Amino acid sequence: KKWVYLFSDGNADMRNLLGGKGANLAEMTRIGLPVPQGFTVSTEACIEYLKENKLTYEMIGQINSHMSVLEDITKKKFGNKDNPLLVSVRSGARISMPGMMDTILNLGLNDETVVGLAEKTANERFAYDSYRRFIQMFGDVVQEIDKNKFENVLDEIKEREGFQIDTQLTTGHLQEVVGRYKEIVLAETGKPFPQDPNVQLLMAVEAVFRSWNNPRAFVYRDMNDIPHDIGTAVNVQSMVFGNMGDDSGTGVAFTRNPATGENKLFGEFLVNAQGEDVVAGIRTPREIDELRKIMPLVYKQFHDTAELLEKHYKDMQDMEFTVEKGQLYMLQTRNGKRTAPAALRIAVEMEEEGLITKEEAVMRIEPLSLDQLLHPTFDEVALKEAVVLASGLPASPGAATGKVYFTAEEAKAAAENGEEVILVRKETSPEDIEGMYAANGILTARGGMTSHAAVVARGMGKCCVAGCEDAKVDEDAKQFRVGTEYIYEGDYISLDGSAGKVYKGSIGTQEPKLSGHFGQLMEWADACRTMNVRTNADTPRDAAVAVGFGAEGIGLCRTEHMFFNEDRIPSVRRMILSKTKEQREKYLAELLPMQKEDFMGIYKAMKDLPVTVRLLDPPLHEFLPTEPEDIEALAKDMDMSMDEMMSTIHGLEEFNPMLGHRGCRLAVTFPEIAVMQTRAIMEAAIEVKKEDGYNIVPEIMIPLIGMKEELDYVENVVRETAEKIKAEKGSDIDYKVGTMMEIPRATLIADEIAERAEFFSFGTNDLTQMTYGFSRDDAGKFIGEYKEKGILPNDPFQSIDVGGVGKLVEMGVKLGRTTKPDLKIGVCGEHGGDPKSIHFFQRAGLNYVSCSPYRVPIARLAAAQAAL
Numbered sequence: 001k002k003w004v005y006l007f008s009d010g011n012a013d014m015r016n017l018l019g020g021k022g023a024n025l026a027e028m029t030r031i032g033l034p035v036p037q038g039f040t041v042s043t044e045a046c047i048e049y050l051k052e053n054k055l056t057y058e059m060i061g062q063i064n065s066h067m068s069v070l071e072d073i074t075k076k077k078f079g080n081k082d083n084p085l086l087v088s089v090r091s092g093a094r095i096s097m098p099g100m101m102d103t104i105l106n107l108g109l110n111d112e113t114v115v116g117l118a119e120k121t122a123n124e125r126f127a128y129d130s131y132r133r134f135i136q137m138f139g140d141v142v143q144e145i146d147k148n149k150f151e152n153v154l155d156e157i158k159e160r161e162g163f164q165i166d167t168q169l170t171t172g173h174l175q176e177v178v179g180r181y182k183e184i185v186l187a188e189t190g191k192p193f194p195q196d197p198n199v200q201l202l203m204a205v206e207a208v209f210r211s212w213n214n215p216r217a218f219v220y221r222d223m224n225d226i227p228h229d230i231g232t233a234v235n236v237q238s239m240v241f242g243n244m245g246d247d248s249g250t251g252v253a254f255t256r257n258p259a260t261g262e263n264k265l266f267g268e269f270l271v272n273a274q275g276e277d278v279v280a281g282i283r284t285p286r287e288i289d290e291l292r293k294i295m296p297l298v299y300k301q302f303h304d305t306a307e308l309l310e311k312h313y314k315d316m317q318d319m320e321f322t323v324e325k326g327q328l329y330m331l332q333t334r335n336g337k338r339t340a341p342a343a344l345r346i347a348v349e350m351e352e353e354g355l356i357t358k359e360e361a362v363m364r365i366e367p368l369s370l371d372q373l374l375h376p377t378f379d380e381v382a383l384k385e386a387v388v389l390a391s392g393l394p395a396s397p398g399a400a401t402g403k404v405y406f407t408a409e410e411a412k413a414a415a416e417n418g419e420e421v422i423l424v425r426k427e428t429s430p431e432d433i434e435g436m437y438a439a440n441g442i443l444t445a446r447g448g449m450t451s452h453a454a455v456v457a458r459g460m461g462k463c464c465v466a467g468c469e470d471a472k473v474d475e476d477a478k479q480f481r482v483g484t485e486y487i488y489e490g491d492y493i494s495l496d497g498s499a500g501k502v503y504k505g506s507i508g509t510q511e512p513k514l515s516g517h518f519g520q521l522m523e524w525a526d527a528c529r530t531m532n533v534r535t536n537a538d539t540p541r542d543a544a545v546a547v548g549f550g551a552e553g554i555g556l557c558r559t560e561h562m563f564f565n566e567d568r569i570p571s572v573r574r575m576i577l578s579k580t581k582e583q584r585e586k587y588l589a590e591l592l593p594m595q596k597e598d599f600m601g602i603y604k605a606m607k608d609l610p611v612t613v614r615l616l617d618p619p620l621h622e623f624l625p626t627e628p629e630d631i632e633a634l635a636k637d638m639d640m641s642m643d644e645m646m647s648t649i650h651g652l653e654e655f656n657p658m659l660g661h662r663g664c665r666l667a668v669t670f671p672e673i674a675v676m677q678t679r680a681i682m683e684a685a686i687e688v689k690k691e692d693g694y695n696i697v698p699e700i701m702i703p704l705i706g707m708k709e710e711l712d713y714v715e716n717v718v719r720e721t722a723e724k725i726k727a728e729k730g731s732d733i734d735y736k737v738g739t740m741m742e743i744p745r746a747t748l749i750a751d752e753i754a755e756r757a758e759f760f761s762f763g764t765n766d767l768t769q770m771t772y773g774f775s776r777d778d779a780g781k782f783i784g785e786y787k788e789k790g791i792l793p794n795d796p797f798q799s800i801d802v803g804g805v806g807k808l809v810e811m812g813v814k815l816g817r818t819t820k821p822d823l824k825i826g827v828c829g830e831h832g833g834d835p836k837s838i839h840f841f842q843r844a845g846l847n848y849v850s851c852s853p854y855r856v857p858i859a860r861l862a863a864a865q866a867a868l
């Protein structure tokens with residue numbers, strides 16, 4: 001079997017076999033660039049090595065024979081005293097990953113060849129400097145000797161001689177260093193430093209293979225979903241020397257600016273330096289532009305090479321090069337990492353330059369990276385001067401600055417006065433919603449990434465730092481303390497929700513820019529898409545934000561969020577606690593004009609775009625007061641004794657509210673609620689249609705259906721009401737009645753349900769929770785451990801479980817469309833904004849996904865990529 005490949009045998013497509021570095025070295029060789037020649041021991045050899053626990057004879061034989069070929073190519077001899085061949089040994093997996101073994105340079109040096117190198121180059125200092133570097137690197141990475149042991153020797157000699165930098169060391173000093181390094185190796189390993197270059201080489205190759213399974217590499221692969229069984233390749237490459245004087249050097253460069261995307265060579269280099277000196281920060285490197293002055297010919301050649309590589313790979317390249325005595329060598333190229341703004345600019349400009357197609361440009365952008373661009377950011381100059389006060393969890397991205405307020409009411413009042421507000425709470429609850437809206441940002445002392453504050457803030461696209469335990473919040477005293485520092489109501493603080501940082505004082509912010517390269521790329525993405533992207537929005541404000549982000553309708557408008565409003569909650573509570581239908585209808589009548597107003601606002605914000613409204617869903621006790629004084633006030637208000645009130649409230653309590661009296665079950669037991677809501681939806685639609693001329697077709701969605709009979713019952717209530725209103729108003733408005741698919745049973749009988757339902761919307765949050773049988777609110781306690789133990793690959797509430805929950809979705813789609821071939825089917829819930837899940841929804845044949853407003857651009861791009 002072939003385990004070893006010359007650079008001239010490979011190409012860029014052989015990445016899996018040769019690793020990224022090896023495949024690109026081969027490709028650069030193939031297109032005639034100046035690459036120091038060498039060979040690659042394949043990833044297959046690595047896998048075999050890890051199985052056998054040693055290099056096989058066959059591999060060793062091939063390594064040796066390729067070494068002979070390399071000797072012929074370079075006209076040097078490995079281990080030869082007069083004309084020694086030296087090599088580097090470099091790891092390189094299919095996917096570049098940190099944690100693997102560091103590169104070894106100058107392999108092949110020993111007590112004899114170092115003399116030969118000195119003579120041949122007429123540079124004794126250079127030769128001994130190379131030798132001591134080699135022993136240090138080999139000792140560190142292959143023999144696993146503590147690096148500091150070597151560093152200490154250097155430091156000691158420098159101090160003794162009064163030197164500041166390594167370049168002051170003379171040949172004599174370096175010879176002394178070499179001697180002492182060899183003593184260290186002997187003391188640490190019990191054996192002399194290996195003098196036979198062939199032994200050095202095999203030890204280094206083995207060490208690279210072994211490093212595949214070191215703990216750092218293992219953790220990195222786990223975190224990044226990289227398989228553990230693909231192995232790394234090893235590249236053995238003849239050395240070129242950047243440390244041979246002032247006509248030599250080494251550097252790294254990007255073909256475009258990786259921070260901004262500007263189309264201009266960007267990088268750094270060092271004169272008279274080897275290997276990692278540039279990144280190691282030992283000396284301050286110079287900007288690549290200066291190379292033009294120092295070595296004009298080399299600069300021109302490098303500049304042209306960079307351009308050629310970019311055209312060849314059709315992507316921005318990150319390159320490593322070395323100059324030996326005025327001669328340029330390319331040591332590495334790969335697609336460069338970049339910031340989100342740079343990625344957009346590069347993709348759009350490359351299309352304009354004719355380098356890539358629009359589709360390729362669309363595929364180039366990581367959808368989740370767009371999140372960085374959708375939120376305000378701090379003014380960079382101001383941020384440098386800012387003082388960090390405390391740190392918490394980066395719960396919702398963005399930057400915010402404002403005066404501190406400790407209650408939702410005060411925050412709201414201050415905002416209405418035109419103040420910039422930061423709401424600070426121990427933790428938030430549904431009653432704080434309006435304060436959260438009014439605030440520029442939210443800081444909580446308690447709660448995690450899925451706490452109320454975090455979830456709601458993300459939905460609103462509002463900056464939030466949660467779980468900031470350092471902040472001791474005293475809401476009554478209107479102050480919080482961090483250490484000995486006190487912040488009082490009205491003081492300015494600033495929040496960075498992307499980093500979880502809290503700053504003292506006010507820092508200027510900048511609004512995101514959605515035009516330019518961003519706008520252009522999104523336009524191309526929209527042209528590729530086949531699924532629509534809607535939004536989950538409960539207020540005209542959210543709806544408007546989402547439309548600004550390109551939402552094509554509302555896929556989920558949750559009516560219960562409107563019920564938490566402080567003006568309404570009294571009527572809601574009275575309605576819930578009513579003893580008779582008549583009483584309940586009376587309080588529902590109080591709510592009707594308010595609900596109607598909500599829907600009118602939403603219709604106006606959405607204009608001609610479709611709006612799906614879901615009937616009341618949560619268990620009713622969620623609306624009831626918990627504080628004794630509130631309960632007492634409510635009892636008085638409703639003419640009930642405290643005993644009666646308490647027993648009524650207890651009567652509404654449930655053991656498993658999520659599996660209790662909620663969803664369509666509310667409409668079955670209290671049809672008058674569905675009647676009121678239908679009336680609000682229909683009257684609002686009729687009025688806005690008349691006033692503004694929009695083409696409104698309300699979509700009324702019934703939640704939590706599990707039986708066809710439930711749907712039949714509630715649908716009749718809704719349709720009778722709707723028809724009555726149409727007659728009353730003399731309107732011929734069209735409307736649709738559909739259902740959520742969120743109970744596993746519903747997906748199993750989707751063909752029956754589709755007989756009545758005019759559309760489906762998969763509620764994958766509930767569907768996931770009911771399919772797995774674990775509650776979303778409690779799963780956080782064990783999901784982490786499930787992932788650690790390899791029982792769950794990832795959190796099924798974040799990315800849909802294709803194998804299980806996904807199967808139910810596919811079945812629901814298939815059965816539904818056997819009844820109604822054109823049935824419109826969408827998804828609402830967190831998965832609708834998750835790129836991985838979106839790929840699945842495309843395959844499943846959905847018509848649209850619906851997600852929170854700030855996820856809309858991400859979903860648009862992910863849907864485009866899923867369609868390509």
Ligand code: ADP
Nearest residue numbers: 036088090103237238239240275276320331332
């Ligand atoms: P990494 O993956 O950490 O970037 P590399 O294998 O690219 O490691 O090696 C790091 C550096 O070592 C290179 O950037 C280059 O400067 C130097 N280097 C590697 N191989 C050679 C070589 N054959 N000749 C000269 N320098 C080399």
Ligand code: MG
Nearest residue numbers: 021320331332
């Ligand atoms: Mg490199």
Ligand code: MG
Nearest residue numbers: 703742763766
């Ligand atoms: Mg649900």
